């Protein structure tokens with residue numbers, strides 16, 4: 001019988017996780033169970049070309065190599081940091097002295113444009129930008145259980161990517177075993193799902209989590225601002241601490257291809273292992289809920305030590321399936337953040353509760369540091385934002401593996417979300433109930449209720 005195990009646990013503690021992710025019998029994703037079906041659903045129409053969700057084999061190896069060669073080409077452009085810096089400057093130039101905004105939806109167009117320019121070496125037209133941002137927003141909403149896949153814009157973006165790749169200079173990446181048409185299709189699908197879905201979402205959240213944590217910790221914020229010539233070390237530690245507290249992957253899974261023992265744990269063929277990044281990143285860490293970037297500074301008294309910093313902290317995964325974009329996403333996020341921190345003061349409403357999912361984004365008042373706006377205006381904007389802030393959106397939305405049982409309960413009880421207050425509530429509630437019931441029907445059809 002298939003067992004499902006969540007790690008770290010007593011038999012497979014935090015220190016054993018990294019070697020587990022490297023184990024040759026723990027590299028498969030598996031097919032046909034709820035968790036994986038949901039991931040496939042999120043990535044429509046690229047679900048069959050999705051490197052991250054694929055079992056090891058010839059296609060996975062080809063895509064891994066394609067990713068590596070694409071990223072190598074980006075290297076010549078300073079890994080997107082320069083483009084990110086320029087686009088962030090332009091965004092801030094267009095802001096009022098005091099603006100109320102959502103950090104996630106504000107940074108999304110910047111990151112979409114960075115990836116597009118890295119790929120196609122030109123600026124996006126307005127029409128392209130609107131379409132790609134709409135699709136990236138839909139990917140975000142589906143992943144956060146806020147909506148269902150919008151097929152039309154996704155299909156249009158796919159067609160546009162096919163045309164871009166066809167006209168672009170991608171021939172050196174072609175696979176000799178495929179026709180030109182097949183090569184173009186593979187590259188379009190691969191960049192669609194890897195860069196413009198996953199890559200955009202992750203990079204936006206990476207920057208957003210760090211900026212939000214810094215805005216809520218003024219002492220740390222000032223330290224970053226005063227350390228602009230240290231090669232990014234202080235900012236880098238704040239980014240690590242943000243990833244420790246708010247890991248972008250809540251959970252990943254592995255399916256065991258051959259039984260093996262791992263320390264005190266034993267795994268059987270077909271077992272599903274779920275790794276909870278949040279648990280790994282908090283268990284055993286002193287004052288684990290606090291934002292203390294110096295934990296990662298070997299020269300500081302707050303240093304958490306080599307073992308915690310390496311084995312109990314793997315935001316980008318480990319082993320053969322680790323994230324290939326650690327450096328790329330770090331550079332792009334750093335490019336964005338350096339400009340934002342230099343040019344804006346971000347005020348986060350007091351009632352906003354910062355959690356990993358930031359499902360509704362992060363509401364903020366952005367005040368230009370070079371502007372002479374009266375402080376009253378910023379405070380008024382902040383009070384207004386505070387009044388309509390959804391207090392804790394992590395409770396409105398639910399992590400994927402527990403989604404189906406919740407959906408069943410939630411839909412049948414008419415979405416009794418009475419504990420939430422604020423003026424967004426009617427919209428949130430309405431869209432949740434409409435989308436969730438459609439979503440449920442889709443998932444039921446796809447995954448088969450009761451499989452898990």
Ligand code: HEM
Pocket residue numbers: 021051052053064067194195198199200202203206248249252253314315316317318320321322323324325326328329330
């Ligand atoms: C911004 C922060 C990011 C974080 C924290 C992150 C995290 C991760 C993690 C934890 C994994 C491993 C999952 C597992 O072990 O099962 C992974 C895999 C992957 N990531 Fe990222 N990621 C980030 C950004 C990106 C970006 C920007 C891209 C693409 C441009 C990307 C593409 C991938 C791919 C393709 C894989 C699958 C590797 C494979 O299985 O062969 N990631 N990522």
